[in-house]
Amino acid sequence: MIFGAALFLAALAAGLALMGASGRYIALSLLGGGVLVPAMLQYIGAARVVLRYLERVFTHEAMFRALAGLRIWLFTGLARSAAGGLGYRRAGDALARLVNDVDALDGLFLRIFLPLLGAVLLTPVLAVLLWHEHPWALAVLLPFGFVAFYLPALAARAAGQNGARAGLAMSGLRSAALDALSGLREVKIYAAEGRMLAAVQAREAAYLAAQRELAGQTSALNAIAFIAAQAGLLLAMLIGLAGAPVFTVITVFVLITAFETVLGLPRAGLLYGQARAAAARVVEAATAPPAVAEPLAPVPMPAGNSVAFEHVSFRYADNLPFVFENLSLQLPAGSRTAILGPSGAGKSTIAALLLKLVVPQRGQIRLGAADLAALPSEAVRHRIAYLGQTTHLFADTIRNNLRLGDPTASEEKLWAALEAAQLAQTIMGLPEGLDTWLGEGGQNLSGGQGRRLALARTLLSEAPILLLDEPCAGLDADTETEFMKVLNTATQGRTVVLIAHRLTGAEQLDRIWRLTGGALMAAAG
Known part of the structure; x- marks a missing residue:
């Protein structure tokens, strides 16, 4: 994961360098009637592509390994706390925690941690760049911070309750479906297909309602983030009109990459809200104490078997x-x-x-x-x-x-x-x-x-x-x-x-x- 994060930051640096250099040469070509684009840009562009590819390979591999380990840890915890069977915990609920809740944690590193790390490190870089353009250009950090930090925090709070409802709804859906499948013979004997189907559909409707709510929140946040990003770019261009045009173009190009990096963070905030609820359910199941506590000072097993x-x-x-x-x-x-x-x-x-x-x-x-x-x-x-x-x-x-x-x-x-x-x-x-x-x-x-x-x-x-x-x-x-x-x-x-x-x-x-x-x-x- 650390190596994947390093690759992510290297790819981000290559992207910033590529956009900054591209902006400079485009501006010079417009002012001077034509400038030969150096081969360096080709190397930076190729390096960015390779780094992005390697980052995806290593970070996805790391997450798959982490999720596999997490499922083993959860199963071990379930086995330890339920040696006599699941008890009052339904099989569908245990399955939902093993599958859906663990899957919900998939995006923690790739979609939340890495973009957030990029936003944190981009902030001082942009501050220096904008200050050199014009002191007033620091105002662009406001829409950037709004998209990168405020909207995700707002989304995470909003998605917390949604994630809990969605988790419970999925647990109920799996339990109902498992009941219907396990008892299919009895369902057919008593011609209860309609009743069992209605029970499954009722739980499915609750889960879909939670999913629709999340989709609506995602769409609204994406729209707000996009508008804020465009406003930040427009503000940078307007302030830059009073300064050097070449540096203004460079700044705008760099800002495009910066906003592109954080535009997914509001949606990541929603995912974090869901992941937090899922993580709570996973930890609760994995760390539940056994029905019989282990002795603090166990004695050796005796030789006799009476x-x-x-x-x-x-x-x-x-x-x-x-x-x-x-x-x-x-x-x-x-x-x-x-x-x-x-x-x-x-x-x-x-x-x-x-x-x-x-x-x-x-x-x-x-x-x-x-x-x-x-x-x-x-x-x-x-x-x-x-x-x-x-x-x-x-x-x-x-x-x-x-x-x-x-x-x-x-x-x-x-x-x-x-x-x-x-x-x-x-x-x-x-x-x-x-x-x-x-x-x-x-x-x-x-x-x-x-x-x-x-x-x-x-x-x-x-x-x-x-x-x-x-x-x-x-x-x-x-x-x-x-x-x-x-x-x-x-x-x-x-x-x-x-x-x-x-x-x-x-x-x-x-x-x-x-x-x-x-x-x-x-x-x-």
């Missing part, structure tokens, strides 16, 4: 009832435990507590000999592999979906995990094998095959503790029974915690607890 809930009480908010109180549960290393119960009993809350997505109000959870609260969240989640009822399969190849569990896994390790999940033969039968494209949500696999692929990915992590939260939800009885047989075979040697609402397949585990009314009761021994 888990113990000791008199744990938890509720999601102060005005809500406790999900459970004084709950104690021992999960020895290598044990295979099922926690059963109806929906809403708090089974998934136990999983969330164990993964440090929430923290108990009272009591303690221990991993090995260490207090879970004193352990880094990332290290805890490396120790505990999770397979839930809504485990996502990405629109990618089978290979890349598996490597989410272990990015460095070899071909042999991938096949071993598939073999353990009893899916290897199915994948071998596909024309492209591991490189088969799954489609969105793994739509090219059946429900049971998708769950087995998710299980294989979980097994790849080699985590000693497996947390399985309703892994058979949505499967028919036969598929569920077959999946549980695979699960019991594939997870031998690890600590297994199975959370489910019925007993299918849980008979093969060591311990079975039933969670009812916030209390655990032994269902079998």
